[in-house]
Amino acid sequence: MSNAGEKINISSLTFEGMITKAVGGVYYVDAFGGVYKGESVKCAVRGIFRARGISPAAGDLVRVEGDDITEPVIAEIHERKNFLVRPPLANLDVIVFVNSTAQPSVNRFILDKLIAIADSKNIAPAVVFTKIDLENAGDLPDIYRSVGIPVCTVDNTTGEGADGVRELIKGKTAAFIGNSGVGKSSLLNVLYPDLELDTAHISKKLGRGRHTTRQVELYKKDGGYIADTPGFSTVDTERYVRLSKDELPSAFREFREFLGECQFANCAHVKEKGCAVRAAVDAGKIARSRYESYLRMYEEAGKINDWEAKGGK
Numbered sequence: 001m002s003n004a005g006e007k008i009n010i011s012s013l014t015f016e017g018m019i020t021k022a023v024g025g026v027y028y029v030d031a032f033g034g035v036y037k038g039e040s041v042k043c044a045v046r047g048i049f050r051a052r053g054i055s056p057a058a059g060d061l062v063r064v065e066g067d068d069i070t071e072p073v074i075a076e077i078h079e080r081k082n083f084l085v086r087p088p089l090a091n092l093d094v095i096v097f098v099n100s101t102a103q104p105s106v107n108r109f110i111l112d113k114l115i116a117i118a119d120s121k122n123i124a125p126a127v128v129f130t131k132i133d134l135e136n137a138g139d140l141p142d143i144y145r146s147v148g149i150p151v152c153t154v155d156n157t158t159g160e161g162a163d164g165v166r167e168l169i170k171g172k173t174a175a176f177i178g179n180s181g182v183g184k185s186s187l188l189n190v191l192y193p194d195l196e197l198d199t200a201h202i203s204k205k206l207g208r209g210r211h212t213t214r215q216v217e218l219y220k221k222d223g224g225y226i227a228d229t230p231g232f233s234t235v236d237t238e239r240y241v242r243l244s245k246d247e248l249p250s251a252f253r254e255f256r257e258f259l260g261e262c263q264f265a266n267c268a269h270v271k272e273k274g275c276a277v278r279a280a281v282d283a284g285k286i287a288r289s290r291y292e293s294y295l296r297m298y299e300e301a302g303k304i305n306d307w308e309a310k311g312g313k
């Protein structure tokens, strides 16, 4: 880092980089150029962002300005290609949805909902099923593979299947997301043992983990960045998801080819006559569990819209 007595060209203290960690107003930025190139630099942020209601997040591409007296400052946040509110992450290429075949068990509805959100934000979804040493993944891999989503099944105790995950995330910015206790940190430790992430034993009483991972950080690996994230609970997903009734049908990727074929142009694909989506479900072209997730999200979207229409915010 800079040395008080040394003369440094100020312009070389300005650099482009990516935020990898945000903790209590302190940001760590991976420098892409300048004198700190390749290093992680601790930065503050200009107050102007707070005034504008922008809070820098891991994954943000930024310009950092420095002089040789004060701490480097994030002076500009470049436009985000996408943003996840919870956990706060910007500019993701891939979200790896991690599910356990054993405890905690897979919640198809939550998985479908999260995939729909990723698709609607143009973030490529991928699905991993862990703990295959304990339970078989059953029909799940086929359901997701058949709609073009990459699926890996892994046993984190031996590392079996983990190489498939490595291929998916190589050179990308990828977040590992899923319920607490599914084995996100365990899987990342299998892929990158030097991370030494904390993992926890399942609480027998609750049948789920205890939120071992508490904060989001992007780690530089295989020419890309990966984020371990704190496990969510079902309650979280009820709160942060906002897909409207209009956005929903096309957020289910396998519905898209049928959307123009319904008898009524404004078909909601719920119980309308001549619905091509329902016909596809009956014909086995769309998995029933996916369609059921759609119906449930449609119902939830109705609640949100009605509530907002009554003046809620």
Ligand SMILES: Nc1nc2c(ncn2[C@@H]2O[C@H](COP(=O)(O)OP(=O)(O)OP(=O)(O)O)[C@@H](O)[C@H]2O)c(=O)[nH]1
Binding pocket: 130, 131, 132, 133, 134, 154, 155, 156, 157, 178, 179, 180, 181, 182, 183, 184, 185, 186, 187, 198, 199, 200, 201, 202, 209, 210, 211, 212, 213, 214, 229, 230, 231, 232
């Ligand atoms: N048998 C078996 N156990 C696993 C596997 N993957 C993870 N576990 C165990 O499951 C527990 C939870 O794993 P973690 O990696 O801490 O889960 P996490 O998803 O990071 O949980 P949070 O950080 O709380 O969100 C630990 O006891 C792991 O040893 C697996 O493939 N097989």
Ligand SMILES: [Mg+2]
Binding pocket: 184, 185, 186, 198, 199, 212, 213, 228, 229, 230, 231
């Ligand atoms: Mg964890």
Ligand SMILES: [Zn+2]
Binding pocket: 262, 263, 267, 268, 269, 270, 272, 274, 275, 276, 277, 278
């Ligand atoms: Zn329809």
